[in-house]
Amino acid sequence: MATDLETALLDLAQKHGLYKANAYRFTLDAVHFTVQNLGETRHVTGEELLEGIRRLALERFGPMAKTVFEQWGIARTEDFGAIVFQLVDEGLLGKTEQDKMSDFARGYDFNDAFVRNFDWLDRIVSDPPESKA
Numbered sequence: 001m002a003t004d005l006e007t008a009l010l011d012l013a014q015k016h017g018l019y020k021a022n023a024y025r026f027t028l029d030a031v032h033f034t035v036q037n038l039g040e041t042r043h044v045t046g047e048e049l050l051e052g053i054r055r056l057a058l059e060r061f062g063p064m065a066k067t068v069f070e071q072w073g074i075a076r077t078e079d080f081g082a083i084v085f086q087l088v089d090e091g092l093l094g095k096t097e098q099d100k101m102s103d104f105a106r107g108y109d110f111n112d113a114f115v116r117n118f119d120w121l122d123r124i125v126s127d128p129p130e131s132k133a
Contacts, residue, residue, distance in 0.1 A: 008090060031044065033052050066110045066111065
């Protein structure tokens with residue numbers, strides 16, 4: 001099944017030509033991450049997903065998140081909306097009647113979310129360098 005999903009994501013990336021397959025994979029991962037952090041299995045809103053994307057990106061990529069997203073063709077939160085709706089069209093995600101692309105237009109600035117507001121001090125304290133003893 002994982003191979004089928006990977007093939008579907010590669011096909012989707014090729015079909016639309018805007019985003020790399022990793023962008024679709026990350027978005028699916030972010031949906032699961034967001035649901036897990038809500039503590040209940042339910043549909044997530046665009047706003048909730050954008051927050052999940054922000055948190056997962058910082059966890060996985062730290063201050064490089066914006067650069068990683070740019071490499072994948074993602075420059076704005078609206079790009080995640082486009083990815084979500086492409087995943088919906090392919091049957092890989094579901095949506096409700098209330099879900100719309102504009103839910104992703106009220107997102108955040110990538111410089112603020114991933115670069116300027118990255119908590120370097122917290123990262124240094126929580127991830128001390130390994131000793132060379």
